[in-house]
Each structure stands twice: as structure tokens, then as C-alpha cells.
Amino acid sequence: MLILSMNIQLEKVRVDKWLWAVRxxxxxxxxxxxxxxxxxxxxxxxxxxxxxxxxxxxxSIRRGxxxxxxxxxxxxxxxxxxxxxxQFCKDMTSADEYEKIKMHSLxxxxxxxxxxxxxxxxxxxxxxxxxxx
Numbered sequence: 056m057l058i059l060s061m062n063i064q065l066e067k068v069r070v071d072k073w074l075w076a077v078r079x080x081x082x083x084x085x086x087x088x089x090x091x092x093x094x095x096x097x098x099x100x101x102x103x104x105x106x107x108x109x110x111x112x113x114x115s116i117r118r119g120x121x122x123x124x125x126x127x128x129x130x131x132x133x134x135x136x137x138x139x140x141x142q143f144c145k146d147m148t149s150a151d152e153y154e155k156i157k158m159h160s161l162x163x164x165x166x167x168x169x170x171x172x173x174x175x176x177x178x179x180x181x182x183x184x185x186x187x188x
Contacts, residue, residue, distance in 0.1 A: 066130065070102055070106045071086040073127065073131065073143075077125075078137055079144075089116070098112075110127055110128065111126065111127060121155060122148075123148045125146055128142065129143045
């Protein structure tokens with residue numbers, strides 16, 4: 056039985072484990088599902104969850120209409136804190152892509168069709184005023 060300590064550096068690790076370990080996905084099963092759906096690419100080729108990654112490989116991750124790009128600095132299997140995840144991956148996503156993500160999130164949050172979902176506080180008060188005439 057081989058026991059690895061934190062001091063031993065791995066040469067290769069499964070792509071789903073690495074994506075989970077560096078906190079790109081919240082759970083390993085979400086990372087594996089993204090691989091199965093063809094959303095994870097290495098060198099433009101969709102990869103399976105069992106694909107072994109090594110140092111300096113570039114991963115592209117499709118999330119909706121956005122593409123996030125990361126470089127593997129060091130393969131790891133165990134999840135690390137958010138404070139030190141930058142030691143294991145380098146975010147190479149362009150600033151334009153982050154601007155698109157920001158604009159999309161603002162558009163989604165601010166746009167709400169009338170009578171869709173719960174009424175806002177303002178709409179509820181207007182309705183209460185109307186019914187209390």
C-alpha cells in the first residue's frame with residue numbers, strides 16, 4: 056500500500072480530481088459530469104474524467120457560452136484551501152471573457168419579466184395598495 060504525504064509531488068493525476076482539488080468545481084462528481092458532457096478540453100480535444108494531466112498542460116472549460124482557461128502548475132489529488140489554490144493552477148482566462156461573464160450575470164439578475172416568479176417588494180406593496188382601496 057502506497058501512502059503519499061503532502062511533500063511528495065505527483066507527476067500525473069486524473070483531470071476530474073484536479074478540477075475538484077483546485078476548486079474549479081464544487082464536487083468531484085460535477086467535474087466528472089462536465090468531462091462526460093464534453094465541456095473540458097486539453098489542446099482542443101474533449102477529455103474523459105480519467106484522463107491523466109501533468110504539469111504545464113492547458114485546460115479549457117466551457118461554462119455556458121463562456122470559456123475559462125487554466126494552466127496546471129502542479130497536479131494534486133487532495134482539495135486545497137482557496138488561499139493556496141494559485142500554487143497549483145494559473146488562471147489564463149482573458150479579461151474580455153471575465154467582462155462577458157460579468158455583463159451576463161448583471162443582465163440575468165436585473166431583468167425579470169412581469170409576473171415571473173415571486174413579486175418584488177415594490178410590486179407586492181403596489182398590489183396591497185390596489186387591493187385596499
